[in-house]
Amino acid sequence: MEVYALVGPSGTGKSHRAVNLAHQIDAQAIIDDGLLIQGNRILAGKSAKQQPTRISAIRSALFMDDRQAEIMKESLGELDLNRLLVLGTSIGMVERIASRLGLPLPCRIIKIEEVASEKEIRKAKYLRTCYSKHVIPAPTLEVKKSFPNTLVDPLKVFMRKKGGASGRKDWLEQSMVRPTFTYNGRLTIANSALSAIAGYAATSVKGVRSAGKIGVVVEHEGLVTVDVSPVIFFGLNLPEVAIQIQRKIKQSVEDMTGLQVKSVNVQVKGLSFDHIATEATS
CATH class of the missing domain: 3.30.70.1350 (Cation efflux protein, cytoplasmic domain)
Incomplete structure (x- = not known):
């Protein structure tokens, strides 16, 4: 398996661009904030965005819990992937995730600046800072099922269809959530x-x-x-x-x-x- 890494500081839009990048490099699955995502499904993991504190969110993203790491290893083994895209805030974080999951070290490091403009990164940071909005590269309904009682907004991401006619575009849905640790993201349904x-x-x-x-x-x-x-x-x-x-x-x-x-x-x-x-x- 080849492991590719997308790295950049928190809130710079990595998750927002993960699906498009995975499509470009032919990665069959994504690991993002503790989740294993393939296509329109969350296959395994416990999202860091669902944790009650920032410390527990970091531990979840790094698969520090042995049981969580074992479940992820089993799920990856069942998929038999050729390429995997792993997201992290630094090269060190991605290498630590790879070590915890028994994966090879990344064969290529892609920085967020390579796939997003300075203006797009500023906008992503603004949304994170002012509205506590985090993106999960999976459809809204799939995220709602994994994140019961969480505020989830749909976000459509357009991308050029690989091998398609010139000018044609396809789109995939992503979800924006407010994590529990922001203290304003929980939604109670009576x-x-x-x-x-x-x-x-x-x-x-x-x-x-x-x-x-x-x-x-x-x-x-x-x-x-x-x-x-x-x-x-x-x-x-x-x-x-x-x-x-x-x-x-x-x-x-x-x-x-x-x-x-x-x-x-x-x-x-x-x-x-x-x-x-x-x-x-x-």
Whole structure:
């Protein structure tokens, strides 16, 4: 495996340019702030941006935790990569990451100044200093699932499609987050809001008269369990309607909040004959 390194001071826009650079050098995966990212997926790792303090963020980025390092080694071994891009604030940091993960030393060091202009670096530093915005080179929904209850904003990055027609461009989505250690990045989603989303999703299913009582439990890892007791119109296939309710609630909650739905438990509590009465009088 060949290891390439992108180095530059914190806040200079390394993560923002990581996907584009990886595309240019044909690197199949990226290690950035404790995460292993390939394409549109976060494959392994615990992000430094998710840590409660700056010290713990540094330890996470350097894979100082033995268990974290072993998990990353296993994931890298399963991928069988030809090239890997590792991001760091210095050559020393990248070499330390390589040592912790049993990787070869970088065959090429790319400085942030080689891929970003002075103006772009200044802008990146401004966003970091004034708004505490950090970029993760992965799609918004993927980051939300890994970062439950974290503020995440989408960012589209345009790049010229390799081997494509002249002038054509492709784009990849990245995510901007506010880390926990900035003290203003956590977002709490009230259970009442989750219940409202689940209720709306349930009643949007054909054959559901009302959502009934809804219970929501959010575990520490951001996993959500939803209990719903709908009233369904008489004469319908109850198992089929219940399955549609489960799917609709899961999709709506995950798409709107980024939390991961562990289970949706549907217990039909009543049948409605309203449609029969309406047909009889019409």
